[in-house]
Amino acid sequence: MNNLEKALQKELEMKTNYETIAGETQLPGVKKIFTLLAGDEQKHYDAVLAMIRRTDPGHVPDTTALETAKELLSAWTGDSETAAHLKKDLEGYRIALQLETESVRFYESLVKEASNAEEKKLLSTILKEERNHYTIVANLYEFALKPEYYLAWGEFSNLSDL
Numbered sequence: 355m356n357n358l359e360k361a362l363q364k365e366l367e368m369k370t371n372y373e374t375i376a377g378e379t380q381l382p383g384v385k386k387i388f389t390l391l392a393g394d395e396q397k398h399y400d401a402v403l404a405m406i407r408r409t410d411p412g413h414v415p416d417t418t419a420l421e422t423a424k425e426l427l428s429a430w431t432g433d434s435e436t437a438a439h440l441k442k443d444l445e446g447y448r449i450a451l452q453l454e455t456e457s458v459r460f461y462e463s464l465v466k467e468a469s470n471a472e473e474k475k476l477l478s479t480i481l482k483e484e485r486n487h488y489t490i491v492a493n494l495y496e497f498a499l500k501p502e503y504y505l506a507w508g509e510f511s512n513l514s515d516l
Contacts, residue, residue, distance in 0.1 A: 375446040390419040430448035440498035447495040454488040
């Protein structure tokens, strides 16, 4: 199995996991975030498939997941009712964080193994987006754990590197 086929499998797996998490959460905002993340994984899948079929050089459409997550978290700051509901989904955030950590490492290895410039460019773009997904989920998790101390979304200074 080549790198692009591995990427297809990974994207389907990630999409399915995000759809499951979105289906299990009660908060519409959290459901929206995970639905957007699942949509991003579908976009990645489509871009990889297009490259495999040689119908497109593997362009990944822009995403709004990061901006949407920022807006939602900003709106939730100081809302104790939402904070209480967010804590009910901690296990889902933990799972998503683990999945994104694995995905980032997976794409880092694929980028190193890439056989040509086009493939490397596509995989690097997906890697960048997976890092953004990690940031979204990490911030959501951090916010759910302690919303009263959550200050650093704009700079991401509260996150450690992968």
